[in-house]
Amino acid sequence: MIELALRPGPALGPPSRGYSDHVRVHGPLPTIDARLVETLEQSHLLGRGGAAFPVGAKWKAVLSQKQTPVILANGAEGEPLSDKDRFLVETRPHLLIDGALAAGWALGAGRVVFYLDGRSIPSFRRALDERTDASGFAVSIVRAPHRFIAGEETAAIHCVNDNLALPLTKPPRPYQRGVAGQPTLVQNVESLAYAGLIARYGAEWFRNLGAGESPGSLLITLSGAVHTPGVTEVPAGTSVGEVIDGMGGYPGHPSAILLGGYFGGWIDARLARDLPLDPISLRARGVALGCGVIHVLPEGACGVAETAKVIEYLASESARQCGPCVFGLRALADVMTALASGEAGSEDLGLIQRWSGDIRGRGACAHPDGAASFLQSALHTFPDAFRVHQARLRCATCS
Amino acid sequence: MFLTPAAEEGDRHVLIDRIKCDGHGLCAELLPELIRLDDWGYPIIEPGPVPADLLGHARRAINACPVLALRLARLAT
Amino acid sequence: MNDQVLWYATRGAGMMSLILLSTVVVLGILSHARFGTRSWPRFVTPALHRNLSLLAVVIVTIHVVTAITDPFTHLGVVAAVVPFGSYYRTFWLGLGTLSGELALAVIATSLVRPWLGRFTWKAIHFSSYPLWIMAVAHSLGTGSDASAMWMEAIAVLCVAGVTGATAWRVLIFAGDPVGLGRGQARRNFGGTAQ
Numbered sequence A: 001m002i003e004l005a006l007r008p009g010p011a012l013g014p015p016s017r018g019y020s021d022h023v024r025v026h027g028p029l030p031t032i033d034a035r036l037v038e039t040l041e042q043s044h045l046l047g048r049g050g051a052a053f054p055v056g057a058k059w060k061a062v063l064s065q066k067q068t069p070v071i072l073a074n075g076a077e078g079e080p081l082s083d084k085d086r087f088l089v090e091t092r093p094h095l096l097i098d099g100a101l102a103a104g105w106a107l108g109a110g111r112v113v114f115y116l117d118g119r120s121i122p123s124f125r126r127a128l129d130e131r132t133d134a135s136g137f138a139v140s141i142v143r144a145p146h147r148f149i150a151g152e153e154t155a156a157i158h159c160v161n162d163n164l165a166l167p168l169t170k171p172p173r174p175y176q177r178g179v180a181g182q183p184t185l186v187q188n189v190e191s192l193a194y195a196g197l198i199a200r201y202g203a204e205w206f207r208n209l210g211a212g213e214s215p216g217s218l219l220i221t222l223s224g225a226v227h228t229p230g231v232t233e234v235p236a237g238t239s240v241g242e243v244i245d246g247m248g249g250y251p252g253h254p255s256a257i258l259l260g261g262y263f264g265g266w267i268d269a270r271l272a273r274d275l276p277l278d279p280i281s282l283r284a285r286g287v288a289l290g291c292g293v294i295h296v297l298p299e300g301a302c303g304v305a306e307t308a309k310v311i312e313y314l315a316s317e318s319a320r321q322c323g324p325c326v327f328g329l330r331a332l333a334d335v336m337t338a339l340a341s342g343e344a345g346s347e348d349l350g351l352i353q354r355w356s357g358d359i360r361g362r363g364a365c366a367h368p369d370g371a372a373s374f375l376q377s378a379l380h381t382f383p384d385a386f387r388v389h390q391a392r393l394r395c396a397t398c399s
Numbered sequence B: 001m002f003l004t005p006a007a008e009e010g011d012r013h014v015l016i017d018r019i020k021c022d023g024h025g026l027c028a029e030l031l032p033e034l035i036r037l038d039d040w041g042y043p044i045i046e047p048g049p050v051p052a053d054l055l056g057h058a059r060r061a062i063n064a065c066p067v068l069a070l071r072l073a074r075l076a077t
Numbered sequence C: 001m002n003d004q005v006l007w008y009a010t011r012g013a014g015m016m017s018l019i020l021l022s023t024v025v026v027l028g029i030l031s032h033a034r035f036g037t038r039s040w041p042r043f044v045t046p047a048l049h050r051n052l053s054l055l056a057v058v059i060v061t062i063h064v065v066t067a068i069t070d071p072f073t074h075l076g077v078v079a080a081v082v083p084f085g086s087y088y089r090t091f092w093l094g095l096g097t098l099s100g101e102l103a104l105a106v107i108a109t110s111l112v113r114p115w116l117g118r119f120t121w122k123a124i125h126f127s128s129y130p131l132w133i134m135a136v137a138h139s140l141g142t143g144s145d146a147s148a149m150w151m152e153a154i155a156v157l158c159v160a161g162v163t164g165a166t167a168w169r170v171l172i173f174a175g176d177p178v179g180l181g182r183g184q185a186r187r188n189f190g191g192t193a194q
Helices: A019-026 A035-043 A055-063 A084-091 A093-107 A118-129 A132-136 A153-162 A189-201 A203-208 A240-246 A269-273 A279-284 A303-316 A323-340 A348-359 A367-381 A383-390 B026-030 B052-064 C002-032 C044-069 C077-081 C090-111 C118-125 C128-142 C149-171 C182-188
Strands: A070-075 A111-117 A138-144 A184-188 A217-224 A230-235 A256-259 A265-268 A293-296 B013-016 B035-037 B043-045 B070-073
Touching (some): A019 A093, A035 A055, A035 A093, A035 A189, A055 A093, A070 A084, A070 A093, A084 A093, A084 A111, A084 A189, A084 A217, A093 A118, A093 A132, A093 A189, A111 A118, A118 A138, A184 A189, A189 A203, A217 A240, A230 A240, A240 A293, A256 A269, A265 A367, A303 A323, A323 A367, A348 A367, A348 A383, B013 B052, B052 B070, C002 C044, C002 C128, C002 C149, C044 C077, C044 C090, C090 C128, C128 C149
Parallel strands (some): A070 A111, A070 A184, A217 A293
Antiparallel strands (some): A217 A230, B013 B070, B035 B043
């Protein structure tokens, strides 16, 4: 979807030109043991798969289990607007491998699985073949199907175990039982890449990469009505506006920006510009960084129509295992489509509120929750457009 | 589930496996105080511990589930 | 006088067993179909199904015990336990024995259901259909009242009930009645090892 390559930022360095070049640029990996876990806790590195869960705490949970763990590097990247994981895997595979091996050594794992988008696998395999230091582990690559939910933790595990990327019931959580019934660290590829760098340069180095109080740096996918879409690395705490302007800005005056992808939400463009890209600060403002997508809605686009398309997509991407998700998202998508095409029923806004409330927390995974939050953000950001459509008038854009 | 009586007292919650659940709705008939059905026949369970006077009814509701999607447990699990 | 009692008990219990078993099968089908009305809550259907099946076990036991303790039948424990192990009406009686043992398997697996896989339980539970057919054949083949009008009427009602319910289940309530689409998703969500 996005053709431009990752722009080098503060930490990830230039694109890979083979393993020996990688060692020349970054230095060799130090000897790694369980002490890396505490270093990660001190670094305040947060998971980059969307949940922003502290990486050190996650590794600690796996370490607390008695059985030998498995490392699962999650590069499925089901979010269609996001490209950061694919570009990381394709242009800097050795950073990912460093991080995955570091996790293996720190946690005493016997097996490392790379769960990747099919397009990235050929080049990644070439990089993996160069790594003699991986010989202590049973390493494998599993192709993730091209589905939105394929990157969910238990879906990844399920796919590695039984070739079906469908979420599983929790408990047990992955750190308790996952691949082959063993405690499993399911970690996003970007998180692992940073973990590998922290293993080299330390916690303080990482914290200092950020702007202000925010620690570290992170990858952002910029898309939509912008001059130069692409993936870029920015210091955490950089504002949305700074990122967009740094990549060439956008034409005109868009009304809204989608932050975090379909698992994030719409924000008014003027408000969005000032938001710092730091998961903690954003959460405090009721907004999510998610997988780091910044998507700019073109000027004049209709928020109701765009939202209807997204909900329809999310409904069609259901794993179809839980009633509230299958029927709830279908009902919401149908109502949104009717609203968007000027055929609103008088009860529609009430139904949207009730159904989005009803489906929260009632699936085996967070898919219905994500859709409900997305829908809430749309109602909050496009109140006028919704009012117009509810009155069965089409707004200027839609007619 | 076919339950064995617990060894100690403790807060018990009705937990559901959302994947197994097929919307039969028998649980809502037998424990309407804590379980109601959404627009599509799937259970919405009141969060929080089961009041002691409803524990017997909760067990009956759990045993009635044709797909064994419900269980009574302390939240630590 | 004593033997007559046993003889009548065997036949009576046998007839009751057939009626109960047929009712249980129909209730099982209705449970799957989520049968319920305003005055018949849905939980009653599987609950009645379960309770009647346990009652049926008791009645069948009476039927078997009275049959083998009756001195006139010359049936021993072997006939009750080994299918087709009796000398008297070997085939038809054997069907009854087999049917009874399958029923025990169905009930035993249902009692330990939480510890069995969903597939195992379901597979054994489906043997209820051949089990019922064998029970009907047994009662018509060995039953001493088989030719009596009232026995034939009962048999017709039982057969009509079960075949009607089964036909309805297969033709109208088959596949994915709720419309969840699980099978469709499983086809679309596969990855591959490399």
